Amino acid sequence: MADRYAGYFEHNLDPKGRITIPAKYRQQLGAVVAMMRGKNCVELYSSSEWQQVYEKYNGIEREDGEAYDRMRKLLSTSVEDNEMDKQGRILMPPQMRSFAHLDKEIVISGAGRHLEVWNRDEFFKFIEDT
Numbered sequence: 001m002a003d004r005y006a007g008y009f010e011h012n013l014d015p016k017g018r019i020t021i022p023a024k025y026r027q028q029l030g031a032v033v034a035m036m037r038g039k040n041c042v043e044l045y046s047s048s049e050w051q052q053v054y055e056k057y058n059g060i061e062r063e064d065g066e067a068y069d070r071m072r073k074l075l076s077t078s079v080e081d082n083e084m085d086k087q088g089r090i091l092m093p094p095q096m097r098s099f100a101h102l103d104k105e106i107v108i109s110g111a112g113r114h115l116e117v118w119n120r121d122e123f124f125k126f127i128e129d130t
Helices: 025-027 046-056 064-077 094-099 120-129
Strands: 008-012 018-020 032-037 042-045 080-084 089-091 105-110 115-120
Touching: 032 046, 032 094, 042 046, 046 064, 080 089, 105 120, 115 120
Parallel strands: none
Antiparallel strands: 008 105, 018 089, 032 042, 032 080, 042 115, 105 115
């Protein structure tokens, strides 16, 4: 069965740059989490969902120009094999924190087949503008 995530949770990054995954998502997400840059956020995928995303992007042909370049950028800036600790925390690498403007206050949001990690203020602006 495909992963499905909904709802949002407000959290804080800890001093080491880790986020705590909400308990209701931990088993579904699994012990190994893949990350990818999203639109103003960081997307988190279970191993099974990440494989499907990877296969989709890997199937884009070089001749597709712009789509191929986007795929290369996304895959080259993705972080695979980020392990969740026993407390449900994962390390958000500095480049991902910088990209998504993640400082102290964050939101972890369900987005269908993946989770998204947002800067709190940007998340609520996104919600208001949608």
